[in-house]
Amino acid sequence: MKLEIKNVTKRFNTKTAVNNFSMVVETGQCVGLIGPNGAGKSTLIKIISDILNADNGEVLLDGKKISKMKNEMGYLPQYPDFFHWMTAKETLFFMGQLSGISKEKLLNEVPAILTKVGLFNEQNEKVQTFSGGMKQRLGIAQTLLHKPSFIIMDEPVSALDPIGRREVLNLIQEIKQETTILLSTHILGDAEEICERFVIMKQGTKIEDTTIEKLLKRYNDSVVHFEMASPSRHWVQPIEKLPYVKNVEVIGKRAKVTLDNIQENKDMLIRNVMENNVDIVRFEVGSTDTLEEIFLKMVVSV
């Protein structure tokens, strides 16, 4: 299922939650939608899943309006909640029947899917006794029940404890083989683990659309780290003034210097630093920036 989002804009009163957002998700891709709180991720997801109407723009699934393709789509909200008086099994029967699955088929599939999400032993318990993680897993079961070819998830793991997180991540890994997935998160490690492609949002706008390799490469290329014998800052100013040095950051004994071109400049840099009487004990080319740091840099500085 190919998902196309075309120039989607959504305003709430004066605040623009999503601003002229476009993207294409190809069949079988897994895309992580990343952004700080309030970036408009949830609003965008609600527009894609046809819960909110966009002010401008449209969302197409295989070239057709999403409202006509509901059975091809599975949606998991940020805090899935169900009728408290229903049991897990009843919830899945209810949602399954609404998706047009026959009762006979559900009799086979519901226990299977409950086993898959690890709720088989709780199938006859009421949803009101469920913890957040269990509701999340029931939500995932509901999302998968009608075998959609496109799944959209709003913060599927953010509210879970580490064990629940791991379980849900494994589940998503499993689903990923056969479906197109779009998920939002503000925990980058999770996105890094399951998605190849990232779309970063800030204040309703798409600021980046890339893969993790490209992203790491771009931000790692021209950085060197070195460690000094004792903390000192006297050398920072002269080094910063050098034409090939873009930026210098010092935290305690560690310094991070961004250069124009690492191959040409690194020897020069060492020489220059030595000239300033800095006692270097370790020198390292390349950076150990994680996605988290890159993300912070992008969201804060752009």
Place this chain on the structure above:
Amino acid sequence: MTSFYILTKKEYVQMFREFKLIWLPLVFMFLGATQPVVTYYLPSILAALGGNQGITIDPAMTQQDGAQVMAATLGSQFDQLGIMVIVIAMMGIIQSDKANGMLDFILTRPVTVGSYIGGKIFSNFLFVALSVTFGYFVSFVYAHFLFSHMPFLDMIFAIIFYLLWVLFIIAFTTMVSTIFNGQGVIALISIVSLLVLKILSGLHPIMDLLNPAGMSQQAMLVLITGSVDSYLYGNMLITFIWIALMVMVSHYWISGKKYHKD
């Protein structure tokens, strides 16, 4: 199996789990019994409590026939406490689905807004109508034994007219529940509006024509006089138009996704 059927079935399971299926008919049966019983024993109650001094009751005043007592059941029990009970039982009809996100969830499935609202109104109306009819029947039994017998056909016509007013009450509460988000606000707006309509009915024939509460007036008229007045059909038609309008507003509100708080 259509989604209309599934949603209707779900409503009944919910009513059963929440014991609504038991308490609402009981409340209406109690309301139905109150009017004939209190009217019948009123002289003795007053005599016992009021003593002999001051008030004397003209015995002719209490000589009502069964039909009048039944009309009073509709007019002063069902149309006052009854309306409040119906509104309180129905105020969460859409609001609770909005609050816990189920409405969003249901609408991400291939379910039309029409079958969602249709299922809600159909199932709840059928249930409330049955409860009201039970109460009406209890009232009939008491009125029959304590007062006089009344023509069976008039009684059937009266309850049919009255149930149209009940359908309006449900459609109105559903609309208010769709538009507003707080249960208190929904109950207040619904109860006040419906009671105002009820108070306005019977003031002027033309106003009654436009007023859905006029159907309740028609029901009482059939019971007391055994005949219908010329405004009946117009009143019926306009009540249906009102109901259709309420359903359309709810439909528009949900399909236009205006129910989101943000």
